[in-house]
Amino acid sequence: MKVKKFLIGLADVFRFIKRFFKEVFYPPFEIKETLRQCFLLGNRSLFLILFTSFLAGIVFTKQSRPSLASFGAESWLPSLVSQAVVRSLGPLITGLICAGKLGSNIGAELASMQVSEQIDAMEVSGTRPYAYLVVSRVLATTLMLPLLVVFADIVALLGSYLMVNGINGTSFTLYFNEVSAVVTYLDIFSSLIKSAFFGFAIGIVGSYAGYHSEKGTTGVGKAANTAVVVSMIFIFVIDLASLQIINLFRVQ
Amino acid sequence: MRTETDIIMPAPSQPRGNAVVEVRHVSKSFGDREVLVDFNLDLFERENLVILGKSGTGKSVAIKIMVGLLKPDSGTVNVLGYDVPTLSTKELNALRLQVGFSFQGSALYDSMTVRENLEFPLKRNLGIYNRSELDEKVMSALKDVGLESASNLSPAELSGGMKKRIGIARTLILNPKIMLYDEPTAGLDPVTSSEINELILSVRDKYNTSSIIITHDISCARETSDRIVGLFDGRNKVEGTFDELKKQNNEELKPFFNY
Numbered sequence: 001m002k003v004k005k006f007l008i009g010l011a012d013v014f015r016f017i018k019r020f021f022k023e024v025f026y027p028p029f030e031i032k033e034t035l036r037q038c039f040l041l042g043n044r045s046l047f048l049i050l051f052t053s054f055l056a057g058i059v060f061t062k063q064s065r066p067s068l069a070s071f072g073a074e075s076w077l078p079s080l081v082s083q084a085v086v087r088s089l090g091p092l093i094t095g096l097i098c099a100g101k102l103g104s105n106i107g108a109e110l111a112s113m114q115v116s117e118q119i120d121a122m123e124v125s126g127t128r129p130y131a132y133l134v135v136s137r138v139l140a141t142t143l144m145l146p147l148l149v150v151f152a153d154i155v156a157l158l159g160s161y162l163m164v165n166g167i168n169g170t171s172f173t174l175y176f177n178e179v180s181a182v183v184t185y186l187d188i189f190s191s192l193i194k195s196a197f198f199g200f201a202i203g204i205v206g207s208y209a210g211y212h213s214e215k216g217t218t219g220v221g222k223a224a225n226t227a228v229v230v231s232m233i234f235i236f237v238i239d240l241a242s243l244q245i246i247n248l249f250r251v252q
Numbered sequence: 253m254r255t256e257t258d259i260i261m262p263a264p265s266q267p268r269g270n271a272v273v274e275v276r277h278v279s280k281s282f283g284d285r286e287v288l289v290d291f292n293l294d295l296f297e298r299e300n301l302v303i304l305g306k307s308g309t310g311k312s313v314a315i316k317i318m319v320g321l322l323k324p325d326s327g328t329v330n331v332l333g334y335d336v337p338t339l340s341t342k343e344l345n346a347l348r349l350q351v352g353f354s355f356q357g358s359a360l361y362d363s364m365t366v367r368e369n370l371e372f373p374l375k376r377n378l379g380i381y382n383r384s385e386l387d388e389k390v391m392s393a394l395k396d397v398g399l400e401s402a403s404n405l406s407p408a409e410l411s412g413g414m415k416k417r418i419g420i421a422r423t424l425i426l427n428p429k430i431m432l433y434d435e436p437t438a439g440l441d442p443v444t445s446s447e448i449n450e451l452i453l454s455v456r457d458k459y460n461t462s463s464i465i466i467t468h469d470i471s472c473a474r475e476t477s478d479r480i481v482g483l484f485d486g487r488n489k490v491e492g493t494f495d496e497l498k499k500q501n502n503e504e505l506k507p508f509f510n511y
Contacts, residue, residue: 124353
Protein backbone atom coordinates (compact mmCIF):
# COMPACT_ATOMS: atom_id res chain seq x y z
CA MET A 1 0.00 0.00 0.00
CA LYS A 2 2.83 2.36 0.95
CA VAL A 3 4.73 1.48 -2.24
CA LYS A 4 1.61 2.14 -4.30
CA LYS A 5 1.11 5.50 -2.58
CA PHE A 6 4.76 6.39 -3.16
CA LEU A 7 4.56 5.50 -6.86
CA ILE A 8 1.36 7.48 -7.30
CA GLY A 9 3.03 10.43 -5.59
CA LEU A 10 6.07 10.10 -7.84
CA ALA A 11 3.89 10.03 -10.96
CA ASP A 12 2.13 13.12 -9.67
CA VAL A 13 5.46 14.94 -9.22
CA PHE A 14 6.50 14.06 -12.78
CA ARG A 15 3.17 15.30 -14.10
CA PHE A 16 3.71 18.55 -12.19
CA ILE A 17 7.20 19.02 -13.68
CA LYS A 18 5.98 18.06 -17.16
CA ARG A 19 3.23 20.64 -16.84
CA PHE A 20 5.85 23.29 -16.03
CA PHE A 21 7.74 22.62 -19.27
CA LYS A 22 4.46 22.67 -21.17
CA GLU A 23 3.15 25.91 -19.67
CA VAL A 24 6.44 27.80 -19.71
CA PHE A 25 6.30 27.90 -23.52
CA TYR A 26 2.54 28.46 -23.72
CA PRO A 27 1.44 32.10 -24.24
CA PRO A 28 0.48 34.46 -22.71
CA PHE A 29 3.86 34.52 -20.94
CA GLU A 30 3.96 35.63 -17.34
CA ILE A 31 6.82 38.09 -17.87
CA LYS A 32 5.58 40.80 -15.52
CA GLU A 33 4.80 38.37 -12.70
CA THR A 34 8.11 36.55 -13.23
CA LEU A 35 10.04 39.82 -12.97
CA ARG A 36 8.07 40.73 -9.85
CA GLN A 37 8.90 37.35 -8.33
CA CYS A 38 12.57 37.76 -9.31
CA PHE A 39 12.67 41.05 -7.43
CA LEU A 40 10.77 39.72 -4.43
CA LEU A 41 12.69 36.45 -4.10
CA GLY A 42 16.10 37.96 -4.82
CA ASN A 43 15.52 40.94 -2.60
CA ARG A 44 14.16 38.76 0.20
CA SER A 45 17.26 36.61 0.53
CA LEU A 46 20.07 38.89 -0.65
CA PHE A 47 21.09 40.34 2.73
CA LEU A 48 21.09 36.96 4.47
CA ILE A 49 23.17 35.41 1.69
CA LEU A 50 25.68 38.26 1.71
CA PHE A 51 26.01 38.13 5.49
CA THR A 52 26.46 34.35 5.74
CA SER A 53 28.79 34.21 2.72
CA PHE A 54 30.99 36.91 4.21
CA LEU A 55 31.21 35.01 7.50
CA ALA A 56 31.77 31.70 5.69
CA GLY A 57 34.68 33.28 3.77
CA ILE A 58 36.30 34.43 7.01
CA VAL A 59 35.71 31.15 8.88
CA PHE A 60 36.88 28.93 6.03
CA THR A 61 40.07 30.97 5.60
CA LYS A 62 40.81 30.96 9.32
CA GLN A 63 40.25 27.21 9.62
CA SER A 64 42.25 26.29 6.52
CA ARG A 65 45.28 28.41 7.40
CA PRO A 66 46.80 26.20 10.17
CA SER A 67 46.67 23.07 7.95
CA LEU A 68 48.36 24.85 5.05
CA ALA A 69 50.85 26.51 7.41
CA SER A 70 51.91 23.10 8.76
CA PHE A 71 53.01 22.18 5.20
CA GLY A 72 54.56 25.57 4.65
CA ALA A 73 51.96 26.24 2.00
CA GLU A 74 50.29 29.26 3.53
CA SER A 75 50.66 31.22 0.32
CA TRP A 76 48.24 28.78 -1.32
CA LEU A 77 45.42 30.03 0.92
CA PRO A 78 43.81 32.36 -1.67
CA SER A 79 43.91 29.56 -4.27
CA LEU A 80 42.38 27.01 -1.93
CA VAL A 81 39.67 29.32 -0.64
CA SER A 82 38.73 30.68 -4.05
CA GLN A 83 38.38 27.22 -5.59
CA ALA A 84 36.35 26.01 -2.64
CA VAL A 85 34.11 29.08 -2.68
CA VAL A 86 33.47 29.19 -6.43
CA ARG A 87 33.14 25.45 -6.98
CA SER A 88 31.15 24.45 -3.94
CA LEU A 89 30.81 26.72 -0.91
CA GLY A 90 29.14 29.68 -2.66
CA PRO A 91 26.49 27.68 -4.53
CA LEU A 92 25.86 25.42 -1.53
CA ILE A 93 25.43 28.23 0.99
CA THR A 94 23.18 30.13 -1.41
CA GLY A 95 21.19 27.02 -2.27
CA LEU A 96 20.63 26.01 1.33
CA ILE A 97 19.67 29.50 2.47
CA CYS A 98 17.29 29.88 -0.46
CA ALA A 99 15.82 26.45 0.25
CA GLY A 100 15.10 27.57 3.80
CA LYS A 101 13.94 31.06 3.02
CA LEU A 102 12.40 30.91 -0.45
CA GLY A 103 11.32 27.26 -0.46
CA SER A 104 9.37 27.65 2.77
CA ASN A 105 7.99 30.96 1.57
CA ILE A 106 6.73 29.55 -1.73
CA GLY A 107 5.37 26.41 -0.05
CA ALA A 108 3.53 28.31 2.67
CA GLU A 109 2.22 31.02 0.34
CA LEU A 110 0.77 28.61 -2.21
CA ALA A 111 -0.53 26.31 0.53
CA SER A 112 -2.40 29.14 2.22
CA MET A 113 -3.82 30.10 -1.19
CA GLN A 114 -4.87 26.49 -1.66
CA VAL A 115 -6.46 26.27 1.79
CA SER A 116 -8.39 29.53 1.34
CA GLU A 117 -9.52 28.39 -2.14
CA GLN A 118 -7.72 31.28 -3.87
CA ILE A 119 -6.17 28.87 -6.38
CA ASP A 120 -9.62 27.37 -7.08
CA ALA A 121 -10.95 30.92 -7.49
CA MET A 122 -8.31 31.63 -10.13
CA GLU A 123 -9.08 28.32 -11.80
CA VAL A 124 -12.84 28.94 -12.03
CA SER A 125 -12.39 32.47 -13.28
CA GLY A 126 -10.71 31.03 -16.36
CA THR A 127 -7.22 32.26 -15.53
CA ARG A 128 -4.26 29.88 -15.49
CA PRO A 129 -3.15 29.71 -11.87
CA TYR A 130 -0.37 27.25 -12.64
CA ALA A 131 1.27 29.66 -15.06
CA TYR A 132 0.69 32.67 -12.86
CA LEU A 133 1.73 31.11 -9.56
CA VAL A 134 4.03 28.19 -10.34
CA VAL A 135 5.78 29.02 -13.63
CA SER A 136 6.61 32.56 -12.51
CA ARG A 137 8.05 31.38 -9.18
CA VAL A 138 10.05 28.49 -10.61
CA LEU A 139 11.48 30.72 -13.33
CA ALA A 140 12.31 33.38 -10.75
CA THR A 141 14.20 30.97 -8.47
CA THR A 142 15.97 29.40 -11.48
CA LEU A 143 17.10 32.79 -12.77
CA MET A 144 17.91 34.40 -9.43
CA LEU A 145 19.97 31.63 -7.83
CA PRO A 146 22.96 32.01 -10.20
CA LEU A 147 22.87 35.78 -9.67
CA LEU A 148 22.79 35.36 -5.91
CA VAL A 149 25.67 32.88 -6.16
CA VAL A 150 27.78 35.50 -7.96
CA PHE A 151 27.15 37.95 -5.10
CA ALA A 152 27.80 35.22 -2.52
CA ASP A 153 31.11 34.26 -4.17
CA ILE A 154 32.33 37.87 -4.35
CA VAL A 155 31.43 38.60 -0.74
CA ALA A 156 32.91 35.30 0.54
CA LEU A 157 36.17 36.05 -1.27
CA LEU A 158 36.11 39.56 0.17
CA GLY A 159 35.73 38.10 3.68
CA SER A 160 38.57 35.72 2.96
CA TYR A 161 40.77 38.55 1.67
CA LEU A 162 40.17 40.62 4.82
CA MET A 163 41.23 37.60 6.90
CA VAL A 164 44.35 36.93 4.82
CA ASN A 165 45.21 40.62 4.76
CA GLY A 166 44.78 40.84 8.53
CA ILE A 167 47.11 37.90 9.15
CA ASN A 168 49.73 38.17 6.41
CA GLY A 169 49.25 41.68 5.12
CA THR A 170 48.64 40.29 1.62
CA SER A 171 47.62 43.08 -0.76
CA PHE A 172 44.28 43.15 -2.57
CA THR A 173 46.00 42.91 -5.99
CA LEU A 174 48.13 39.95 -5.02
CA TYR A 175 45.19 38.13 -3.44
CA PHE A 176 42.95 38.53 -6.47
CA ASN A 177 45.76 37.75 -8.89
CA GLU A 178 46.12 34.39 -7.15
CA VAL A 179 42.36 33.88 -7.21
CA SER A 180 42.06 34.63 -10.94
CA ALA A 181 45.02 32.34 -11.66
CA VAL A 182 43.27 29.24 -10.26
CA VAL A 183 39.60 29.90 -10.91
CA THR A 184 38.74 28.73 -14.43
CA TYR A 185 35.81 29.52 -16.70
CA LEU A 186 34.70 25.92 -16.22
CA ASP A 187 34.55 26.53 -12.46
CA ILE A 188 32.46 29.65 -12.92
CA PHE A 189 30.06 28.31 -15.55
CA SER A 190 29.58 24.95 -13.91
CA SER A 191 28.86 26.71 -10.63
CA LEU A 192 26.27 28.96 -12.29
CA ILE A 193 24.58 26.10 -14.13
CA LYS A 194 24.51 24.04 -10.94
CA SER A 195 22.93 26.99 -9.09
CA ALA A 196 20.26 27.28 -11.77
CA PHE A 197 19.39 23.62 -11.09
CA PHE A 198 19.31 24.38 -7.35
CA GLY A 199 16.93 27.24 -8.07
CA PHE A 200 14.72 25.04 -10.23
CA ALA A 201 14.59 22.38 -7.51
CA ILE A 202 13.72 24.95 -4.82
CA GLY A 203 10.99 26.51 -6.96
CA ILE A 204 9.40 23.29 -8.17
CA VAL A 205 9.53 21.54 -4.78
CA GLY A 206 8.11 24.59 -2.96
CA SER A 207 5.40 25.02 -5.57
CA TYR A 208 4.47 21.33 -5.57
CA ALA A 209 4.30 21.21 -1.77
CA GLY A 210 2.11 24.32 -1.68
CA TYR A 211 -0.07 23.46 -4.66
CA HIS A 212 -0.82 19.99 -3.31
CA SER A 213 -1.05 20.86 0.36
CA GLU A 214 -3.62 19.28 2.61
CA LYS A 215 -6.65 21.33 3.53
CA GLY A 216 -6.54 23.10 6.88
CA THR A 217 -3.98 25.21 8.63
CA THR A 218 -1.73 22.24 9.43
CA GLY A 219 -1.39 21.76 5.68
CA VAL A 220 0.35 25.14 5.40
CA GLY A 221 3.00 24.26 7.98
CA LYS A 222 3.48 20.83 6.49
CA ALA A 223 3.89 22.28 2.99
CA ALA A 224 6.51 24.78 4.19
CA ASN A 225 8.37 22.03 6.03
CA THR A 226 8.26 19.63 3.07
CA ALA A 227 9.47 22.39 0.75
CA VAL A 228 12.55 23.05 2.89
CA VAL A 229 13.50 19.46 3.68
CA VAL A 230 12.99 18.03 0.19
CA SER A 231 14.67 20.92 -1.63
CA MET A 232 17.69 20.67 0.70
CA ILE A 233 18.01 16.97 -0.10
CA PHE A 234 17.73 17.78 -3.81
CA ILE A 235 20.45 20.41 -3.49
CA PHE A 236 22.92 17.89 -2.12
CA VAL A 237 21.95 15.30 -4.74
CA ILE A 238 22.37 17.85 -7.56
CA ASP A 239 25.67 18.98 -6.06
CA LEU A 240 26.97 15.41 -6.04
CA ALA A 241 25.71 14.67 -9.55
CA SER A 242 27.14 17.89 -10.95
CA LEU A 243 30.50 17.14 -9.34
CA GLN A 244 30.65 13.83 -11.20
CA ILE A 245 29.72 15.46 -14.49
CA ILE A 246 32.12 18.40 -14.12
CA ASN A 247 34.99 16.06 -13.19
CA LEU A 248 34.55 14.35 -16.56
CA PHE A 249 35.27 17.69 -18.25
CA ARG A 250 38.20 18.41 -15.94
CA VAL A 251 39.90 15.10 -16.77
CA GLN A 252 39.65 15.90 -20.47
CA MET B 253 -33.82 45.20 12.40
CA ARG B 254 -35.46 43.82 9.30
CA THR B 255 -39.02 42.47 9.66
CA GLU B 256 -40.59 39.58 7.82
CA THR B 257 -42.51 41.95 5.52
CA ASP B 258 -39.38 43.90 4.59
CA ILE B 259 -37.71 40.90 3.09
CA ILE B 260 -37.46 41.09 -0.66
CA MET B 261 -39.21 38.00 -1.86
CA PRO B 262 -38.05 36.14 -4.96
CA ALA B 263 -39.64 36.88 -8.27
CA PRO B 264 -42.92 35.00 -8.68
CA SER B 265 -42.72 31.71 -10.49
CA GLN B 266 -42.29 32.18 -14.18
CA PRO B 267 -42.62 29.72 -17.00
CA ARG B 268 -39.42 27.69 -17.11
CA GLY B 269 -37.17 28.59 -19.99
CA ASN B 270 -34.32 26.55 -21.33
CA ALA B 271 -32.19 24.56 -18.96
CA VAL B 272 -28.75 26.16 -18.64
CA VAL B 273 -27.46 23.38 -16.40
CA GLU B 274 -28.40 19.72 -16.76
CA VAL B 275 -26.89 17.18 -14.40
CA ARG B 276 -27.78 13.54 -14.98
CA HIS B 277 -27.00 10.50 -12.81
CA VAL B 278 -23.81 11.97 -11.42
CA SER B 279 -21.91 9.99 -8.81
CA LYS B 280 -18.73 10.99 -7.06
CA SER B 281 -16.70 9.19 -4.40
CA PHE B 282 -13.57 10.09 -2.48
CA GLY B 283 -11.94 6.79 -1.63
CA ASP B 284 -14.62 4.62 -0.06
CA ARG B 285 -16.83 7.59 0.74
CA GLU B 286 -19.71 8.16 -1.68
CA VAL B 287 -20.41 11.88 -1.75
CA LEU B 288 -22.86 12.09 -4.63
CA VAL B 289 -25.08 9.18 -5.67
CA ASP B 290 -27.15 9.36 -8.86
CA PHE B 291 -27.48 13.13 -8.52
CA ASN B 292 -29.78 14.90 -10.98
CA LEU B 293 -30.47 18.59 -11.40
CA ASP B 294 -31.81 21.15 -13.85
CA LEU B 295 -31.28 24.90 -13.65
CA PHE B 296 -33.44 27.07 -15.86
CA GLU B 297 -32.85 30.55 -17.25
CA ARG B 298 -33.17 33.36 -14.65
CA GLU B 299 -33.95 30.84 -11.96
CA ASN B 300 -32.59 30.91 -8.42
CA LEU B 301 -32.20 27.28 -7.40
CA VAL B 302 -31.24 26.49 -3.83
CA ILE B 303 -29.53 23.21 -2.97
CA LEU B 304 -30.37 22.67 0.67
CA GLY B 305 -28.66 20.14 2.87
CA LYS B 306 -26.54 19.52 5.91
CA SER B 307 -22.80 20.01 5.87
CA GLY B 308 -20.91 17.18 4.19
CA THR B 309 -23.76 16.00 1.99
CA GLY B 310 -21.98 16.83 -1.26
CA LYS B 311 -23.48 20.25 -2.05
CA SER B 312 -20.16 21.96 -2.74
CA VAL B 313 -18.88 18.91 -4.63
CA ALA B 314 -21.93 19.17 -6.91
CA ILE B 315 -21.18 22.75 -7.97
CA LYS B 316 -17.45 22.13 -8.23
CA ILE B 317 -18.26 19.38 -10.73
CA MET B 318 -20.29 21.90 -12.73
CA VAL B 319 -17.25 24.14 -13.28
CA GLY B 320 -14.81 21.29 -13.84
CA LEU B 321 -12.94 21.68 -10.55
CA LEU B 322 -13.81 18.04 -9.87
CA LYS B 323 -14.56 15.25 -12.31
CA PRO B 324 -17.57 13.02 -11.71
CA ASP B 325 -17.03 9.26 -11.51
CA SER B 326 -20.09 8.75 -13.72
CA GLY B 327 -22.95 10.70 -15.24
CA THR B 328 -23.22 13.73 -17.50
CA VAL B 329 -22.93 17.43 -16.69
CA ASN B 330 -24.08 19.90 -19.31
CA VAL B 331 -23.57 23.60 -18.63
CA LEU B 332 -24.58 26.18 -21.25
CA GLY B 333 -24.35 23.48 -23.89
CA TYR B 334 -20.87 22.31 -22.83
CA ASP B 335 -20.38 18.69 -21.77
CA VAL B 336 -18.18 19.67 -18.83
CA PRO B 337 -16.28 16.43 -17.99
CA THR B 338 -15.10 16.05 -21.60
CA LEU B 339 -13.88 19.62 -22.13
CA SER B 340 -10.29 20.51 -22.92
CA THR B 341 -8.59 23.11 -20.71
CA LYS B 342 -9.18 25.79 -23.34
CA GLU B 343 -12.88 24.96 -23.66
CA LEU B 344 -13.21 24.77 -19.90
CA ASN B 345 -11.73 28.25 -19.53
CA ALA B 346 -14.18 29.55 -22.16
CA LEU B 347 -17.06 28.09 -20.15
CA ARG B 348 -15.72 29.40 -16.85
CA LEU B 349 -15.82 32.96 -18.19
CA GLN B 350 -19.60 32.56 -18.31
CA VAL B 351 -19.99 31.03 -14.87
CA GLY B 352 -19.35 33.04 -11.72
CA PHE B 353 -18.36 31.15 -8.59
CA SER B 354 -18.71 32.77 -5.19
CA PHE B 355 -16.69 30.79 -2.66
CA GLN B 356 -17.72 30.08 0.91
CA GLY B 357 -14.64 31.84 2.28
CA SER B 358 -14.77 34.50 -0.47
CA ALA B 359 -11.31 33.41 -1.71
CA LEU B 360 -10.09 36.96 -2.22
CA TYR B 361 -6.44 37.16 -3.27
CA ASP B 362 -4.94 38.43 -0.06
CA SER B 363 -1.77 39.80 -1.65
CA MET B 364 -3.89 42.23 -3.68
CA THR B 365 -6.14 45.17 -2.81
CA VAL B 366 -9.86 45.02 -3.55
CA ARG B 367 -9.29 46.98 -6.76
CA GLU B 368 -6.53 44.60 -7.88
CA ASN B 369 -8.74 41.62 -7.05
CA LEU B 370 -11.37 42.96 -9.41
CA GLU B 371 -8.90 44.00 -12.08
CA PHE B 372 -7.21 40.60 -12.08
CA PRO B 373 -9.84 38.71 -14.15
CA LEU B 374 -10.30 41.70 -16.45
CA LYS B 375 -6.61 41.89 -17.27
CA ARG B 376 -5.99 38.19 -17.54
CA ASN B 377 -9.20 37.01 -19.17
CA LEU B 378 -10.28 39.96 -21.26
CA GLY B 379 -6.88 41.60 -21.79
CA ILE B 380 -8.16 44.97 -20.56
CA TYR B 381 -5.26 47.14 -19.43
CA ASN B 382 -6.66 50.58 -20.22
CA ARG B 383 -6.78 52.45 -16.90
CA SER B 384 -10.04 54.33 -17.48
CA GLU B 385 -11.81 51.20 -18.72
CA LEU B 386 -10.55 49.22 -15.73
CA ASP B 387 -11.65 51.97 -13.34
CA GLU B 388 -15.08 52.15 -14.90
CA LYS B 389 -15.69 48.39 -14.69
CA VAL B 390 -14.28 48.06 -11.19
CA MET B 391 -16.31 50.95 -9.80
CA SER B 392 -19.45 49.70 -11.53
CA ALA B 393 -19.05 46.22 -9.98
CA LEU B 394 -18.29 47.73 -6.57
CA LYS B 395 -21.34 49.96 -6.85
CA ASP B 396 -23.51 46.92 -7.60
CA VAL B 397 -22.45 45.37 -4.31
CA GLY B 398 -22.57 48.67 -2.41
CA LEU B 399 -18.86 48.94 -1.65
CA GLU B 400 -17.48 51.74 -3.82
CA SER B 401 -15.42 53.08 -0.93
CA ALA B 402 -13.56 49.82 -0.36
CA SER B 403 -11.50 49.79 -3.56
CA ASN B 404 -8.15 50.53 -1.92
CA LEU B 405 -8.58 48.28 1.11
CA SER B 406 -6.83 44.95 1.42
CA PRO B 407 -8.89 41.79 2.11
CA ALA B 408 -7.54 41.69 5.67
CA GLU B 409 -9.26 45.02 6.37
CA LEU B 410 -12.70 43.76 5.30
CA SER B 411 -15.44 42.26 7.45
CA GLY B 412 -16.93 38.85 6.57
CA GLY B 413 -19.92 40.41 4.83
CA MET B 414 -17.74 42.82 2.87
CA LYS B 415 -15.51 39.95 1.74
CA LYS B 416 -18.56 38.08 0.44
CA ARG B 417 -19.69 41.15 -1.47
CA ILE B 418 -16.27 41.73 -3.00
CA GLY B 419 -16.07 38.03 -3.92
CA ILE B 420 -19.42 38.40 -5.71
CA ALA B 421 -18.27 41.65 -7.38
CA ARG B 422 -15.16 39.89 -8.69
CA THR B 423 -17.31 37.29 -10.43
CA LEU B 424 -19.87 39.84 -11.67
CA ILE B 425 -17.19 41.88 -13.39
CA LEU B 426 -17.04 39.24 -16.14
CA ASN B 427 -20.82 39.40 -16.69
CA PRO B 428 -21.51 35.71 -16.04
CA LYS B 429 -24.64 33.95 -17.28
CA ILE B 430 -24.71 31.60 -14.31
CA MET B 431 -23.81 32.33 -10.70
CA LEU B 432 -22.87 29.59 -8.25
CA TYR B 433 -22.94 30.64 -4.61
CA ASP B 434 -21.28 28.31 -2.12
CA GLU B 435 -22.78 28.97 1.34
CA PRO B 436 -23.17 32.73 0.76
CA THR B 437 -24.40 33.44 4.29
CA ALA B 438 -22.19 31.04 6.25
CA GLY B 439 -20.60 32.70 9.26
CA LEU B 440 -22.56 35.95 8.90
CA ASP B 441 -24.93 37.59 11.37
CA PRO B 442 -28.67 37.61 10.45
CA VAL B 443 -28.67 41.23 9.28
CA THR B 444 -25.64 40.83 7.02
CA SER B 445 -27.02 37.47 5.80
CA SER B 446 -30.21 39.19 4.78
CA GLU B 447 -28.23 41.87 2.93
CA ILE B 448 -26.36 39.15 1.04
CA ASN B 449 -29.68 37.50 0.18
CA GLU B 450 -30.92 40.80 -1.22
CA LEU B 451 -27.73 41.12 -3.20
CA ILE B 452 -28.24 37.66 -4.71
CA LEU B 453 -31.72 38.69 -5.86
CA SER B 454 -30.55 42.02 -7.23
CA VAL B 455 -27.74 40.29 -9.14
CA ARG B 456 -30.30 38.05 -10.81
CA ASP B 457 -32.43 41.05 -11.73
CA LYS B 458 -29.60 43.26 -13.00
CA TYR B 459 -27.41 40.67 -14.71
CA ASN B 460 -30.16 38.22 -15.79
CA THR B 461 -28.25 35.37 -14.24
CA SER B 462 -29.40 31.90 -13.37
CA SER B 463 -28.10 30.94 -9.95
CA ILE B 464 -27.45 27.90 -7.84
CA ILE B 465 -27.24 28.71 -4.16
CA ILE B 466 -25.72 26.11 -1.89
CA THR B 467 -26.85 26.57 1.68
CA HIS B 468 -27.89 24.99 4.95
CA ASP B 469 -29.38 28.32 6.06
CA ILE B 470 -33.17 28.10 5.78
CA SER B 471 -33.53 31.92 5.86
CA CYS B 472 -31.26 32.16 2.85
CA ALA B 473 -33.26 29.45 1.10
CA ARG B 474 -36.54 31.22 1.88
CA GLU B 475 -35.37 34.64 0.75
CA THR B 476 -33.51 33.68 -2.43
CA SER B 477 -35.11 30.54 -3.88
CA ASP B 478 -37.49 30.05 -6.75
CA ARG B 479 -37.06 26.33 -6.26
CA ILE B 480 -35.29 24.18 -3.69
CA VAL B 481 -33.60 20.80 -4.10
CA GLY B 482 -32.97 18.94 -0.86
CA LEU B 483 -29.71 17.00 -0.96
CA PHE B 484 -29.30 14.32 1.68
CA ASP B 485 -26.59 11.66 1.80
CA GLY B 486 -25.50 12.63 -1.70
CA ARG B 487 -28.95 12.12 -3.24
CA ASN B 488 -31.47 14.76 -4.25
CA LYS B 489 -34.51 13.48 -2.42
CA VAL B 490 -36.98 16.38 -2.39
CA GLU B 491 -37.74 19.25 -4.71
CA GLY B 492 -40.20 22.15 -4.75
CA THR B 493 -40.79 25.75 -3.77
CA PHE B 494 -40.12 26.85 -0.21
CA ASP B 495 -43.81 26.71 0.69
CA GLU B 496 -44.28 23.31 -0.93
CA LEU B 497 -41.37 21.82 1.00
CA LYS B 498 -42.51 23.44 4.24
CA LYS B 499 -45.86 21.69 3.91
CA GLN B 500 -44.23 18.31 3.35
CA ASN B 501 -43.81 16.23 6.44
CA ASN B 502 -40.35 15.08 5.39
CA GLU B 503 -38.19 13.74 8.20
CA GLU B 504 -34.97 15.00 6.66
CA LEU B 505 -36.35 18.49 6.08
CA LYS B 506 -37.80 18.86 9.57
CA PRO B 507 -34.58 20.08 11.23
CA PHE B 508 -34.40 22.90 8.68
CA PHE B 509 -37.97 24.11 9.01
CA ASN B 510 -38.15 23.86 12.82
CA TYR B 511 -36.56 27.25 13.26
